[in-house]
Amino acid sequence: MKTDSVELHTRLDLTRCAQLINDSFRRMKADSVAPVQASGNPLDSIGMVQPDVAVVGSRAGKLNLWAIQVYIYALTDGCLIDLVAVGDGGFTRAMGGARNTFSLSKGRQQVQAMVSELRAADPSLTLAGSDPQPTPSGPSSPPATALPEPEPNTDRALPVVAATPTSGVADLPTPHQQPTTGLSSGQIRDLSAAETVVAQGANRPLPTSADNRIVLRTTWLTPPDSGIDVSALAVDSQQRAVSESHFVFYGNPRSPEGALAVKVAGAGDASVEVSLDRVPLSVAKILIIASIDPVRRPITFSDVGHLITTVHCTDDGRPLLGFDAAEAATQETAMLLCEVYRRDSEWKFRAIGQGFFDGLAGVIRTFGLQTA
Numbered sequence: 001m002k003t004d005s006v007e008l009h010t011r012l013d014l015t016r017c018a019q020l021i022n023d024s025f026r027r028m029k030a031d032s033v034a035p036v037q038a039s040g041n042p043l044d045s046i047g048m049v050q051p052d053v054a055v056v057g058s059r060a061g062k063l064n065l066w067a068i069q070v071y072i073y074a075l076t077d078g079c080l081i082d083l084v085a086v087g088d089g090g091f092t093r094a095m096g097g098a099r100n101t102f103s104l105s106k107g108r109q110q111v112q113a114m115v116s117e118l119r120a121a122d123p124s125l126t127l128a129g130s131d132p133q134p135t136p137s138g139p140s141s142p143p144a145t146a147l148p149e150p151e152p153n154t155d156r157a158l159p160v161v162a163a164t165p166t167s168g169v170a171d172l173p174t175p176h177q178q179p180t181t182g183l184s185s186g187q188i189r190d191l192s193a194a195e196t197v198v199a200q201g202a203n204r205p206l207p208t209s210a211d212n213r214i215v216l217r218t219t220w221l222t223p224p225d226s227g228i229d230v231s232a233l234a235v236d237s238q239q240r241a242v243s244e245s246h247f248v249f250y251g252n253p254r255s256p257e258g259a260l261a262v263k264v265a266g267a268g269d270a271s272v273e274v275s276l277d278r279v280p281l282s283v284a285k286i287l288i289i290a291s292i293d294p295v296r297r298p299i300t301f302s303d304v305g306h307l308i309t310t311v312h313c314t315d316d317g318r319p320l321l322g323f324d325a326a327e328a329a330t331q332e333t334a335m336l337l338c339e340v341y342r343r344d345s346e347w348k349f350r351a352i353g354q355g356f357f358d359g360l361a362g363v364i365r366t367f368g369l370q371t372a
Contacts, residue, residue: 013074051073106252196321198349209315212275212277213273214274218307222304228290229293233286239285272286287338301335302330328355332357334362334363337352
């Protein structure tokens, strides 16, 4: 497990800080808030200032597990608040199929949401270290590594603060977090419904809706007890990933600015929604990836009956472009299905169907990300 922490100085008193933290937990629907368990070794606490409040909150469900520890120290001029996101990185979770471990990126998002709420209550709130630091009334505690200044995230409701990591499972994103696609509920089993079938390697202008959003829907047929994960990765003009948080999959279903979102509709059906107006200028391409689910029955893409990606506008949900990557599949365990890319001022779609024999790890390593 990794941690990221941010230290804040507020002029609010201890009681008010505790109330705000508690309110945040409730608003974010934390499953539990519990005391942080102290070390069993009494020598560990010698020479350290003990916090006046030490709690950990968490939320469990099917996706997006997160955990945040909160430490509050009462000072003569307010309080020092230490918010610690706890979890594994996205690639550790994706590579190991670890759907029941805490997500560090989700924890960071919850920390950002909590900082925004604290700042709303105290506009003078500062990151510790950005001002001369207030001095606690005892020996100073070890310095924590501060995150960059968090930016308020008002696009969606974010879950709450976290408890000691347990093996819970996290909830599916709530309806307002899930992108609405307007797609029909039936799985697409052939390309007959698509207005244009795109051959492997070919490209077409990308149709867009009035709100400049598109949906790339992938459906598949696999043997019993097996499955496929669909993900998306934003890369720059040098074919390098823009950032780890722009690898969007079941454990990180939305990119930071909301340009990319993954939605799992059911067995054999997943979509990536792209809000083209929100795509950062640093992004040259958005890659759509399919990979064999590592926690279920091991198969290869030669076992897949169909692997169809269709492009839809959000206006009416009709499949406008279509491509079946299963036609050329052999023993691969990951597949770069297609890409959406910029060409001058235009967005275009290219059918790729490139297989990888070393799974999802091989795909993301190709684009400069580590899988540790």
